[in-house]
Amino acid sequence: MNESEFEFLRGFLKARSGLALPPEKRYLVESRLAPVCRNFQIADLAELIRSIRISRSLALESAVVDAMTTNETFFFRDKxxxxxxxxxxxxxxxxxxxxxxxxxxxxxxxxxxxxxxxxxxxxxxxxxxxxxxxxxxxxxxxxxxxxxxxxxxxxxxxxxxxxxxxxxxxxxxxxxxxxxxxxxxxxxxxxxxxxxxxxxxxxxxxxxxxxxxxxxxxxxxxxxxxxxxxxxxxxxxxxxxxxxxxxxxxxxxxxxxxxxxxxxxxxxxxxxxxxxxxxxxxxxxx
Missing domain, CATH: 3.40.50.150 (Vaccinia Virus protein VP39)
Known part of the structure; x- marks a missing residue:
């Protein structure tokens, strides 16, 4: 994933979910989106981003947003x-x-x-x-x-x-x-x-x-x-x-x-x- 692809992903996430992904969090992208690539039989992140740009698949877009959204929670969190x-x-x-x-x-x-x-x-x-x-x-x-x-x-x-x-x-x-x-x-x-x-x-x-x-x-x-x-x-x-x-x-x-x-x-x-x-x-x- 090159710099322009990363910037596209940042813009996509902000437009779809409001998530502001800072440059220093780039390391999260590979770990969180690799399972999405596997589930959709996509070779790598570059192909994933091309698919988002071209196919406009709502299922794929939702999967990417879900993967990049932090869902940390637990019962009575912070009490x-x-x-x-x-x-x-x-x-x-x-x-x-x-x-x-x-x-x-x-x-x-x-x-x-x-x-x-x-x-x-x-x-x-x-x-x-x-x-x-x-x-x-x-x-x-x-x-x-x-x-x-x-x-x-x-x-x-x-x-x-x-x-x-x-x-x-x-x-x-x-x-x-x-x-x-x-x-x-x-x-x-x-x-x-x-x-x-x-x-x-x-x-x-x-x-x-x-x-x-x-x-x-x-x-x-x-x-x-x-x-x-x-x-x-x-x-x-x-x-x-x-x-x-x-x-x-x-x-x-x-x-x-x-x-x-x-x-x-x-x-x-x-x-x-x-x-x-x-x-x-x-x-x-x-």
């Missing part, structure tokens, strides 16, 4: 955001939404489902306090492969050992061969759907709580700003946004203010001006 939900956010909105008795939660870039299922298990523990409530957890991701795994709720031994307390494993999972499947009760609390964050997501509706953790770090500043502005439009006036530990809105968005008492928690400060998805911006600027 703090889940303690925050159980101890602060859930009590807050159970009080604030007593009239409607409805609560909507969005887990963006949910990968194989451990984040939304972790929230669902916390809600199951609070079942007495939430009796009679309609609580929706919507989980989205760009990758069809990880969404299929998330919907099945099947995890191997390594995956259930990462962050999942043993009492919750025994309570909510059943062993199936050498894997563990989360209960239908927990699975039924989460709805999964495909979604590309750089495209329009207004159809998802308005949410009270949005978890968008560890995905903005893969975007450039302009893409981060655009996504954050549109997230603000999808958040209730008193809604809460939770970002990853290495992420911030500072210098990127004026629509949120950090909560001084809780790291990674942001409140909406005003209704952001409607912002078009990047794909629509490019189309109208031609």
């Amino acid at each position: 703090g955001p889940f303690d925050l939900f159980r101890d602060v956010l859930l009590p807050r909105y159970l009080t604030a939404r007593t009239t409607t008795r409805q609560l909507r939660i969005w887990c963006a870039a949910a990968s194989t489902g451990q984040e939304p299922y972790s929230l669902a298990m916390l809600l199951e523990d609070a079942v007495e306090r939430t009796a009679g409530w309609k609580i929706d957890i919507v989980a989205t991701d760009i990758s069809t492969d990880v969404l299929n795994k998330a919907k099945a709720g099947l995890y191997n031994q390594f995956e259930v050992q990462r962050g999942l307390p043993i009492q919750l494993l025994l309570k909510h999972f059943t062993q199936v061969g050498d894997q563990w499947q989360i209960s239908q009760k927990i699975r039924s609390r989460v709805s999964f759907q495909g979604l590309n964050l750089i495209k329009d997501f207004t159809a998802l509706g308005i949410f009270d709580i949005i978890y968008c953790r560890n995905v903005l770090i893969y975007f450039d500043a302009a893409t981060k700003s655009n996504v954050l502005a549109r997230i603000a439009n999808s958040l209730a006036a008193d809604g809460s946004l939770i970002l990853g530990a290495a992420e911030t809105v500072l210098g990127l968005s004026d629509a949120f203010t950090p909560d001084p008492a809780h790291r990674g928690l942001y409140s909406k400060v005003f209704q952001a001006v409607e912002t078009r998805p990047l794909s629509l911006q490019r189309a109208t600027s031609r």
Whole structure:
């Protein structure tokens, strides 16, 4: 793969997924795309890139994006955001939404489902306090492969050992061969759907709580700003946004203010001006 081919791949990934692949990450390309070459019976990366340019195969393009997207996740990852939900956010909105008795939660870039299922298990523990409530957890991701795994709720031994307390494993999972499947009760609390964050997501509706953790770090500043502005439009006036530990809105968005008492928690400060998805911006600027 020569320099021009690498630059084409970088442009393709950014246009399709928002992923900003820095030059120093070139080493990732061969290791992650070699399996794609094998699966599609393509000789090498140069031929793979030629195929993307010429064939416009949606299956191949999706496979390349999936392979280059980082899907690192585990149950109760970083712990703090889940303690925050159980101890602060859930009590807050159970009080604030007593009239409607409805609560909507969005887990963006949910990968194989451990984040939304972790929230669902916390809600199951609070079942007495939430009796009679309609609580929706919507989980989205760009990758069809990880969404299929998330919907099945099947995890191997390594995956259930990462962050999942043993009492919750025994309570909510059943062993199936050498894997563990989360209960239908927990699975039924989460709805999964495909979604590309750089495209329009207004159809998802308005949410009270949005978890968008560890995905903005893969975007450039302009893409981060655009996504954050549109997230603000999808958040209730008193809604809460939770970002990853290495992420911030500072210098990127004026629509949120950090909560001084809780790291990674942001409140909406005003209704952001409607912002078009990047794909629509490019189309109208031609």
